[in-house]
Amino acid sequence: MAASAVGIITLIALVLAGPLAWAVAAYAQSRRKAADGAAEAGASEGQVDGQATEREEMSGIAYTLSLLGYAIGIGNLWRFPYLVGKWGGGAFVIAYLVCLFLVAIPAYLMEMVMGQYTRKSTVGCFKMIHPRWDGLAYGQALILFLVLAYYNVLLAYAIIYIAGSLVDPLPWAADSKNYFNVEVLNGYDDYIGKGLGPVQWKLALALLVVWLIVFVSLAFGKKILTKVTWVTVVGPVIMLVVLLIRSVTLDGAADGIEFYIGKFDSEVLGDLDMWASACSQILFSLSPGFGTAITMSSYTRPKENVFKTCMFVAVCNSAFSLVGGFAIFSIVGNITFRLNATGGVLDEATGVMALTTVAEQARAGTGLAFIAIADGMRAFGSGTNAMSVLFFSTLLTLGLDSTFCWAETLVCYVEDYCLVKGRTKPAKWKIVGGMCAVMYLMGLLYCTRMGIELLDIVDHYCITYYLLLGVALEAFMFTFDFGWRRLVVHLKLATLGNLRTPLGQDVVPSFFWRLAIHFTMPAWCLFLFFYIFSTDAAEPYGGYPGWMQGIGWSCLAALLAVTPLGFARSLKLGSGSTLPPLEQDEAALAAALGIKSTLPPLGQNEESAL
Template sequence: MEKQDMMLTNMLNMDKGEKEGEREKGRAEIPGAEEEGTQQENGRLMLADGLAERGTKSLSSGSEQQVSNGFNTSTPQSPKEGPGSAACSGGTASAPGGGPGSSVPPGGLRTLVVQQTSLERPRETWSKKMDFLLSVIGYAVDLGNVWRFPYICYQNGGGAFLLPYLLMAVFGGVPLFYMELALGQFHRSGCISIWKHICPIFKGIGFAICIIALYIAFYYNTIMAWALYYLLSSFRPVLPWTTCSNSWNTANCNRYMSTDHNVSWSNSSTSPAEEFYTRQVLQVHRSAGLHQLGAVSWQLALCLLFIFTIVYFSIWKGVKTSGKVVWVTATFPYLVLLVLLVRGATLPGAWRGVVFYLKPDWEKLLSTTVWIDAAAQIFFSLGPGFGVLLAFASYNPFHNNCYKDALVTSSVNCLTSFLSGFVIFTVLGYMAEMRKQDVGAVAKDAGPSLLFIIYAEAIANMPAATFFSIIFFLMIIMLGLDSTFAGLEGVITAMIDEFPHLLAKRREWFVFGLVCVCFLGALSTLTYGGAFVVKLFEEYATGPAVITVVLLEVIAVSWFYGTDRFCNDIKLMLGFSPGFFWRICWVAICPCFLLFIIISFLAFPPEVRLFDYHFPPWTTVLGYCIGVSSFICVPAYMVYYLLNAKGTFKQRLLKSITPVPSGDQYRDYIITNAV
């Protein structure tokens, strides 16, 4: 006994001498009763019930000693699973159930747990669990749920489209969503610094993600500026896009609702809503195209400045403040959607829109395009690969049930898309009834035009048009704000985690500089031809690049880091390991899912056009160059890493794919002594 105690003391003293001045003094703790939500939860304590099981096995082979750092343990357990545990510093602790009748003799097992914690500043956490959930939902539910899903759904077979959409969600979207939440929560790092814990040579993925997020911020917020212009224009007794007597209207402007019996409609006729959008808000008639954008619209510049001001004061202090803002920005859109759904359902002809939306065309499932659109829609709707899920999850308690969070938030996102279809198509059915046209003729516009022309015109012809216009465009702004909060927070978290000594104490100034960069980068989208720039960025600058980045991400995690290791990490957090379904999705199905989207995009590049402007061939080259400018970070960093690493090429290569233990700054020394 004395000899064994002396060995334990020597081992602890040796480690203490090596870490002196870098870590706090070792202290004994009792694992198993850890309080969820504390900032030290990623200490990854080994459980005494697991240790007791090992110690019991060691009794049969004589007196042994086991030492582990807790991170590389092969049998991690959740602190909520064990019925109880004990630890002592130089004392005696019995195994769980080690009282009378226990197979472990009294004093037969002694477990010493020494945890050494770092002197680093504790990581910020969410104030409440709902702050995190609302932030993720607000990020996932964006403008695309309102305009893109309904349009793609009716275009690809109506109700029949729901089958490929759900299949792509189950086998592709949700597994990627779950993977990113688990990675962020376990490693507690942003999208750049996390790669040293997964596969260091892939660190360029993090830089690529940040550049893609900036590109999105350059054009996405401009759409909110358009919505703000509409919102401010709604505070009038008569909405300005209902008449043809304004200064921006042309001789082709015609109102052609059923009550206007004297209107003569021709192919050259335009609605007042279309002219308000194109000639007053965008002023695209003053631009010849991408080669001649024109001047900056000062009205839109002021609107965008106001949007970025809201963004700055919502995220400048971190998730503590943004988590409170999303209680409004993430919930208000649902209230408005319900109001608009009820109002739309009571309009004449609403049933025509619903039938058009849901009537299945099963033959379209034989078309490859339908499956491509389903895969792309679920991917961009859930939003893995933008660094946001990693950042948000990194502020969670270590033992938070991210598995449940992934299922809940992804389900809410899909249901919101489905609900938005009813909101849009009840109104389109009403428009078709008033125009005496088919719903398909009314719903010919896609993208922002569906909101700013078709839906705006429908609202203008409703009773209480001003009220519905105000709440509708306020909803559009809030949907966009949530996504902007999330996208920039992903960049902020990544940069602060990568350069903590430079940026951690200067967060407010860094956020201010980032917002200024985004505003300056968006100036080209505020010109008279800015809508063409928005379309170019949307089609080329982000889509293919981010899908390729996520493909490399899932390959790095599943094939290099290893599915078994990743599942053990999840078991350490949640107390259970992902089943076979999740493993096969991460290893094979998700890479095939992403590769399918990439190949489809390259084989069938989209025809880029906006209004009557067809993008010339050189714009395709420009778009691909913008996309490659972000993705190039991945191979560039690989070359940089291999050139700067020390040792032979084989040693460099081995080091480049060897992860650094994520729990190194919170090392646990577990020593089990059976006597």
């Protein structure tokens, strides 16, 4: 093997593109600030609904980019297309879109409003709404801890593949499956009598690189994070466009695209497992239930229109998944074409070569990115190394954005705890450094020989279960202790006088949002929670050994045990909500609108009452 000049030049170009992108963004932002003047800053600085605040504030662009980066993650580019292929093509897309509009977007809007209204991270926000919900907040903090411990291991895989892309020929050129399973994972052939095994040094070193990137990006405040986010959000979009343009011209790409969008298996619509996959995919992607949207929204400007931001981020997130599917299935179609051109693949049952299909190649699961697509990089001829660097850099930057927001949420918990307890807040670099060190050590468990199996267990039993339960409980919290009326009044009052919403943002259509938040969101999530629970109780998940199943169930039990603690504590202390009286917000809105009487009924535009 020799160093690839093309691969090295591509990587250097991607690294240098960051400062250039930030410079352009900084120039555009300075022009925008000059046009806006100081009026908006004067209205928002240091005050939130009459209350003093010591929190940092993010500009509207920084806030939107952070949420985009948080939502668009590594799963958009490999897990979503895989699930489309597994569950009936267009049938899965329909289920995905139904869950998007009836579950994920309402939950996302709910969290963004609560975060902006309370100006607190998840724990402080839930306690302010009512102390009985602080157990739910601690459960979400615990789930963040668990997901951060394993999520960056996926990015470590991408680091290893980026390094491999700098040599020619590609180290996986002979056998991509063997490279992933042996050279990267060094996993066991079976589970009998096996434990986690030793830590693999390649993975441990790559994981260290990932956490060093996270530390540098977060340790020195939101200004540095904003600069990094410009690169890690805009970069993947540009790289996806380049990948899409090149991949759709490959031999066999049309067959892959036809499989992706051309089939519709209507019978799959009756499969509850498919609906559970669709709901868990959009919840993990948009990520309500993690508490991060609440925390990020607590930093945004008080007059930011979070309703429009919610719609924009949700649409862009799903659009990235859908468009990315064209690139991924074009490559899968090409892989199928090349395999069949050389006689097909070995049929293990008969021992003879047989033609393969796009459907068979698309069922690689995690391997769709790290086996099948890596193999597909060979189809780009002289641009093989460049496209390989491009693709795996895209995976890395997509994952980093989500990590930044999750890690920032945990840091915010520590900072808010210090403020509540009246303690001197440690320097941010110390908090970030301590968190990164702990997370790295936890992540080493997933760098062992059975690390990927452990990752799958924790992801299933903790993330899938608790996201469904957490979103349902948040809907109950909102219904009984925050209230639809408060959301409507806050959105209108917060956006009143903005250039595009001089009379404030109306929540339309009101009937749809109320139905989704009060009924479809909690009902559907609870139904899927108990359905998955009954399925796993009847048949152990994934065929993993009993001790691994025990780890999964134990982690879930810990999450479920933490959640009701707030209820017990609030009953004992007799504590209640510390939200401002709703009448106070209504009076402020009425005064701002020049209305002497009470507000008009919900859903009626207040413009008519002027």
